[in-house]
Amino acid sequence: MVISYVKSISYMSGYFFYLTRKTLKFLLSGKQDKKVLILQLLFTGVEALPIISLISLGIGGVIIVQGVAILPQFGQGEMVYDILVLIIVRELGPVLTALILAARSGTAITTELGNMIVSHEIEAYESVGIDPVSYLAVPRLLGLVASMILLNVYFDIFGLFGSFVVTSMMNPIPLKEYLENLLQVLTAWDLFISFLKSFVFGYIIAVVSTYHGFRVNHAITEVPVAAIKSIGNCFSYIIIADAIITVISRL
Amino acid sequence: MAGLIRIDDGEVLFNGENIAGMSEEEFFLMQAQSGFVFQDAALWANKTLYDNLAIPLRILRPGMSAEDIDRRIGNAVEMLGVHKSLLIRPSAISSGERKLFSFLRALMTDPDILFLDEPASSLDRKSSDRIKNLIIELNNQKKTIITVTNDFTLARTIADKAIILDRGRLLRQGLFRDILKEHNEDIDDIIDELKGAD
Numbered sequence: 535m536v537i538s539y540v541k542s543i544s545y546m547s548g549y550f551f552y553l554t555r556k557t558l559k560f561l562l563s564g565k566q567d568k569k570v571l572i573l574q575l576l577f578t579g580v581e582a583l584p585i586i587s588l589i590s591l592g593i594g595g596v597i598i599v600q601g602v603a604i605l606p607q608f609g610q611g612e613m614v615y616d617i618l619v620l621i622i623v624r625e626l627g628p629v630l631t632a633l634i635l636a637a638r639s640g641t642a643i644t645t646e647l648g649n650m651i652v653s654h655e656i657e658a659y660e661s662v663g664i665d666p667v668s669y670l671a672v673p674r675l676l677g678l679v680a681s682m683i684l685l686n687v688y689f690d691i692f693g694l695f696g697s698f699v700v701t702s703m704m705n706p707i708p709l710k711e712y713l714e715n716l717l718q719v720l721t722a723w724d725l726f727i728s729f730l731k732s733f734v735f736g737y738i739i740a741v742v743s744t745y746h747g748f749r750v751n752h753a754i755t756e757v758p759v760a761a762i763k764s765i766g767n768c769f770s771y772i773i774i775a776d777a778i779i780t781v782i783s784r785l
Numbered sequence: 786m787a788g789l790i791r792i793d794d795g796e797v798l799f800n801g802e803n804i805a806g807m808s809e810e811e812f813f814l815m816q817a818q819s820g821f822v823f824q825d826a827a828l829w830a831n832k833t834l835y836d837n838l839a840i841p842l843r844i845l846r847p848g849m850s851a852e853d854i855d856r857r858i859g860n861a862v863e864m865l866g867v868h869k870s871l872l873i874r875p876s877a878i879s880s881g882e883r884k885l886f887s888f889l890r891a892l893m894t895d896p897d898i899l900f901l902d903e904p905a906s907s908l909d910r911k912s913s914d915r916i917k918n919l920i921i922e923l924n925n926q927k928k929t930i931i932t933v934t935n936d937f938t939l940a941r942t943i944a945d946k947a948i949i950l951d952r953g954r955l956l957r958q959g960l961f962r963d964i965l966k967e968h969n970e971d972i973d974d975i976i977d978e979l980k981g982a983d
Contacts, residue, residue, distance in 0.1 A: 646831075654827035657789050662841040662894065663817025665809070669844065 546767075549745045553671055560672040570669065574677025578639040579684055585638075589630060590622075590689040594696030597621055602704060615719045622693040623720065623728050629776055631686045632735035635678065636768035640743035643674055644764040647747025648757035656748075671748070675740035682736030686728060727783050734779065735772050742767045786931065787821050787900040788812060817845050819898040820891030824906060826883035828875035834886055835871035838862075841893045861889045865915065881912030888919060899923065901932040905939050917942055937975065941965070949975070 601614040647670065650656050659666040698712050746764035750756045786797050788804050796803045799815050807815060828837050838858045842849055862871070865885055875883050884904070891899060904920065905913040920943050924930055934940055940947065940961065947961040957964055968975050 650829075653830065654823050654825060655829050658821070658823065658827040658829065658890075660789060660813075660816055661787065661819075661821035661823075661900075662845070662890065663813045663815075664841065664844050665813050 546741070546745050549748075550741050553667065553675060553741055553744070556665075556668050557672050557675055560668060560676070568673075571673035571677055574674050575681060577642070578635060578677050579681035582634060582638055582681070582685060583688065585634060586631060586685050586689055587692050589634070590627075590692035591696035591699070593626055593630070594618075594622060594693035594698075595700040597693075598697035598700045599704070602701070615715045618694060618697055618716065619720050619724055622697075623690050623724050624731075625776075625780075627689045627693060628686050628728055628731035628735055629772065631682060631689045631732065632739065632772045633769065635682055635685070635736070636739045636743075636765055636772065639678060639681075640739045640768050641761045641765050643678075643740075643743040644747040644761045645757055647671075647744060648750035648760045649754075651748070651750045652752060652754050652757065667744075667748075671740075671744040674744060675737070678740040679733060679736035682732045682739070683729065686732035690728065723783075727779065731776060731779055734775050738771045738775060739768050742771060787819065788816060789821070817894060818896055819900060820894070820896040821900045822884070822887050822891050822902060822904055824902040826875070826880070826887040828883055828886055828890070830875055833872050833874060834869065834878070837875065837886060837890055838871070838893055841890065845894055857893070861892060865889060865919065879912075881908045884908060885912065885915065888916065892923075896928075898929045898931065901930065901934075903934055903936075904932060905934070905936060 597618060598614065601617050602611075605611050605613055605617070647656070650670075656666045656670075659669060694716060698709065701707060701712065743764045746760040746767070750760050788797070788799075792805045796805060798804070799819075802811075804812065804815060828834075829840070832840065835858065838861065839854050842854045842857065858871070865888070867882065867885055867889075869878060869882065875886065878886070888904075901920070905916050908916065917939060920930060920932070924943060930943070932940070932943065944961040946959065947964055948958040949956045949964070964975070
């Protein structure tokens with residue numbers, strides 16, 4: 535089991551470099567069909583907006599409620615803004631957005647590619663001289679990374695807005711004052727870490743989900759198994775990457 | 786032979802070059818010069834029929850204008866006498882029509898070699914005849930066509946050379962008319978006779 539796990543990691547690492555090379559080539563070439571990229575952005579980015587809005591508003595509201603209830607007891611009432619930035623912008627924004635994308639788009643990509651292998655559609659691309667990795671995986675990677683970055687920004691804005699809405703109901707303060715307090719504690723470093731995490735998480739989801747999709751080997755029963763492996767790997771690697779980036783950023 | 790399955794023994798030469806030793810770029814270039822019609826059509830299910838025909842041109846002929854692609858698809862569809870809206874998905878047409886579109890897709894880039902996997906199997910008479918006529922026409926245009934079939938009537942109509950296999954075992958290869966002559970034109974018993982001789 536350990537050997538097969540090590541093998542799987544080494545194959546996936548090889549695929550990571552292969553896909554990265556293809557992606558750089560895609561970006562430098564005008565030969566590709568951009569339609570797949572646009573559709574991926576639409577599916578991964580735009581269609582995920584409702585669920586991201588709901589979760590970010592809820593999380594923002596919950597954090598402010600808990601912060602306002604607990605922090606004054608320790609004489610740290612002012613720290614609620616630091617907590618908001620730390621939790622929403624640096625931690626939950628990227629992580630929750632990534633988990634939503636992995637569950638929603640990652641599994642969809644694995645399933646779609648797996649089904650395409652079973653129905654010989656991937657071979658059909660090869661048969662006309664189109665590289666399926668360049669045509670199918672690269673636009674999905676770019677779409678996922680771009681969507682992840684944009685949805686993370688959207689999550690942060692909506693999360694902070696959600697906390698303002700709840701604050702207004704509990705202890706109304708002017709929007710200007712709320713924003714000023716937030717901007718006082720929000721640093722460029724926080725924004726960079728948030729951006730870095732969303733980029734890395736988007737990349738992880740794309741590599742893992744396309745890898746497992748392409749690994750399906752002609753039997754339809756392999757597709758759900760691949761989707762389960764894909765989401766399990768995505769969740770694990772996202773949490774590991776989050777821990778690594780957080781620790782390094784605090785050194 | 787078409788390069789879709791990794792070669793684990795022997796060699797397949799394309800323009801004198803072994804395809805097993807080709808770089809990735811050379812391999813896809815070679816594929817672009819050949820067409821493949823799958824037994825189950827293998828059209829791209831989430832694309833329209835139009836896109837199924839246009840994608841090879843958009844990717845492999847990046848300089849080709851949308852109007853030229855449109856014209857080429859129009860001519861191809863006309864040639865095969867398919868009168869369907871091209872804006873529907875493959876799931877909305879019959880299996881015979883899917884096979885015809887698979888043919889058209891393979892022909893879009895005007896390949897030198899065409900691989901056909903059971904081209905007329907599980908088709909109604911009309912579609913089967915259309916496909917046979919198309920193969921004959923392509924043959925007249927001096928295209929190299931390699932067909933896998935267990936339909937000896939089709940083989941007799943279109944084949945110059947034949948390789949007769951039984952469960953992966955080579956029974957006979959050569960000019961098909963010579964093989965037929967040796968067996969008194971009796972195509973039904975050809976396999977049994979060859980197996981007996983083996």
